Amino acid sequence: MTTHGKVVAITGASSGIGAATARHLASLGAAVVLGARRTDRLDQLVAEIEATGGQAAATRVDVTKPDDLQSLVTLAVERFGRLDVLVGNAGIARIGAVADLDVEGWSAMVDVNLKGILHGIAAALPVFRRQGSGHLVTVASTSGLKIVPTQAVYAGTKNAVRTLMEGLRQESTDGVLRTTSISPGYVRTELVDNAVDDPAVREQVQQSMAELGIDPMAVARAIAFVIDQPDDVEIGDLTIRPTRQG
Ligand code: NDP
Numbered sequence: 600m601t602t603h604g605k606v607v608a609i610t611g612a613s614s615g616i617g618a619a620t621a622r623h624l625a626s627l628g629a630a631v632v633l634g635a636r637r638t639d640r641l642d643q644l645v646a647e648i649e650a651t652g653g654q655a656a657a658t659r660v661d662v663t664k665p666d667d668l669q670s671l672v673t674l675a676v677e678r679f680g681r682l683d684v685l686v687g688n689a690g691i692a693r694i695g696a697v698a699d700l701d702v703e704g705w706s707a708m709v710d711v712n713l714k715g716i717l718h719g720i721a722a723a724l725p726v727f728r729r730q731g732s733g734h735l736v737t738v739a740s741t742s743g744l745k746i747v748p749t750q751a752v753y754a755g756t757k758n759a760v761r762t763l764m765e766g767l768r769q770e771s772t773d774g775v776l777r778t779t780s781i782s783p784g785y786v787r788t789e790l791v792d793n794a795v796d797d798p799a800v801r802e803q804v805q806q807s808m809a810e811l812g813i814d815p816m817a818v819a820r821a822i823a824f825v826i827d828q829p830d831d832v833e834i835g836d837l838t839i840r841p842t843r844q845g
C-alpha cells in the first residue's frame with residue numbers, strides 16, 4: 600500500500616514539521632491522527648484537512664505520559680480501522696553548554712525526545728504485530744550527526760533514538776515492522792522559541808534559523824517518501840538539511 604489509504608498517527612502535530620506532515624500526508628490520501636498538547640491547534644488542523652476532503656482526527660497527547668500514546672493509537676484503530684504508521688515527531692530543544700547544568704532542561708529533553716518515542720513504541724508495536732505490518736518513523740536530527748557545542752544533550756537524546764530504532768530493526772527482520780529515522784538539519788519552526796532563556800541569544804538563534812532554515816514541508820515530503828515505499832522496502836536513515844548548512 601502506498602501513502603494513499605494508510606492510517607498515520609503523528610505526535611507533535613500542532614506546529615512545524617508535524618503539522619506540515621499532517622497536511623501533506625492528508626493531501627496524498629492518508630488518514631491522519633494527530634496528537635499534541637495544544638488541542639486548539641489540532642482542532643483547527645483537523646477542520647482544515649476535512650474542509651479540503653481529507654480524513655483526520657485528533658486527541659490531546661503529552662508524550663511523557665504512556666497512556667496518552669495508547670489513546671492516540673486507540674483513536675486511529677477505532678476511527679480508521681488500523682494503524683499503518685506512527686510518526687514520532689514531538690520534540691523539544693534546550694540550547695546551552697553542559698557546564699550550565701540545566702538539569703531541568705536535560706530531564707525534559709530525555710522525557711520528551713527519548714521516553715516519548717519509547718511510549719509510542721509501547722503503544723503501537725502490539726497493534727503492528729496483530730496486523731502483521733507497521734512502520735515507525737522517528738524525527739531525529741543532524742545535531743546527532745555533527746555534534747556542536749551547546750547542543751550536546753539534545754544531540755544525545757536524538758542519537759539515543761537512532762540507536763533504539765536500529766536495535767529494533769535488527770530484532771524485527773520477520774517483515775512485520777519497518778523503522779526509519781529522519782534527521783533534519785535547520786528547519787524554520789517554533790522549536791528554538793523556547794530553547795534558550797536569554798532573550799538576546801534567543802533572538803540570535805531565531806534569526807539564523809529564519810535565514811538558513813528550510814520549510815517544514817521539505818521534511819514532510821521526505822516523510823511521505825519513506826512511507827510511500829513498497830512493503831518490502833525499508834528506508835532506515837534519511838538526512839535532509841539546508842544546502843548551505845555546514
Ligand atoms: P515545533 O516546536 O514547531 O514542534 C514541536 C512539536 O512537539 C509541537 O507540535 C509540540 O506540540 C510537540 N511537543 C512538545 N512537547 C510535547 C509533549 N510533551 N507531548 C506532546 N507533544 C509535544 O518544532 P519542530 O517542528 O521543529 O520539531 C519537530 C521535531 O523535529 C522535533 O523532534 C525536533 O527535535 C525535530 N527537529 C527539528 C529541527 C529544526 O531545525 N526545527 C531540526 C532537527 C530535528 P505541543 O506544544 O502542542 O504539545
